[in-house]
Amino acid sequence: MNDANSSNSAIMLGLFQQMPLPAVSRYLAQQGWKWIVLDMQHGPMNYETAYECIHTLRALGAKPYVRVSVDHPSEIQKILDLGAAGIVVPVVNSKEQAEAAAYAAKYPPLGGRSKGGDLAYHYGEDYTDRANRETQLLVQIEHIDAVRSVEQILAVDGVDGCFMGQVDLALSMGLGHRNFKDNEEHRKGIQRSVDVCNRLGKFACYNAFSIAEAKERVKQGFCGITLRSDVDWLLGATGSLLTELKTNLPA
Numbered sequence: 001m002n003d004a005n006s007s008n009s010a011i012m013l014g015l016f017q018q019m020p021l022p023a024v025s026r027y028l029a030q031q032g033w034k035w036i037v038l039d040m041q042h043g044p045m046n047y048e049t050a051y052e053c054i055h056t057l058r059a060l061g062a063k064p065y066v067r068v069s070v071d072h073p074s075e076i077q078k079i080l081d082l083g084a085a086g087i088v089v090p091v092v093n094s095k096e097q098a099e100a101a102a103y104a105a106k107y108p109p110l111g112g113r114s115k116g117g118d119l120a121y122h123y124g125e126d127y128t129d130r131a132n133r134e135t136q137l138l139v140q141i142e143h144i145d146a147v148r149s150v151e152q153i154l155a156v157d158g159v160d161g162c163f164m165g166q167v168d169l170a171l172s173m174g175l176g177h178r179n180f181k182d183n184e185e186h187r188k189g190i191q192r193s194v195d196v197c198n199r200l201g202k203f204a205c206y207n208a209f210s211i212a213e214a215k216e217r218v219k220q221g222f223c224g225i226t227l228r229s230d231v232d233w234l235l236g237a238t239g240s241l242l243t244e245l246k247t248n249l250p251a
Contacts, residue, residue: 102158
């Protein structure tokens with residue numbers, strides 16, 4: 001996707017990054033990934049490391065997004081002040097939670113974000129004037145309650161798009177975390193969410209587990225695609241390599 005703030009462009013491809021290493025950010029950006037989601041919800045990254053990873057990605061032309069903790073709007077402003085291009089907020093199940101996230105993410109009059117940090121030195125004195133339209137707030141639709149309220153959640157001014165959380169959605173529906181993808185109600189929940197997102201002209205995102213799934217989700221209407229994480233790909237590749245070596249070399 002040429003511009004993540006446009007919902008009608010080409011697909012924007014990215015990965016989640018869990019390893020708290022700016023070197024990993026550099027390698028991924030140099031490969032040509034358009035956006036990297038630094039995972040501060042499930043990964044070990046702290047603020048200092050996130051700051052270095054954010055600016056490494058920006059310097060090499062990739063868009064740094066950060067997934068923050070559940071139900072901590074104060075983290076949103078902090079991460080934006082560190083230079084993130086976008087925020088992913090997990091487990092947003094109501095209009096009120098979406099409004100709290102938008103208030104933290106946007107400068108007045110749209111929200112209540114406070115001006116501070118070193119952003120003007122990096123991105124110009126007019127950063128504050130541009131930030132509301134140039135930074136993105138993505139809310140994760142990953143609970144059946146969120147699917148039921150998705151119109152109200154995504155209609156909140158300041159929410160720029162959604163990021164589906166298909167596994168947590170399945171868990172909230174009592175389907176478990178495996179073998180849920182053929183469940184009709186689960187599929188309908190995902191389709192309803194992406195349809196609402198696109199109808200409102202917002203950015204619809206999905207973390208696919210395979211190339212085949214990525215193709216399927218693009219056909220559904222998602223335009224921001226991530227394919228698992230750096231840890232998933234590293235351990236998958238090294239595990240397969242070790243298995244092959246053990247199979248083909250004498251013990």
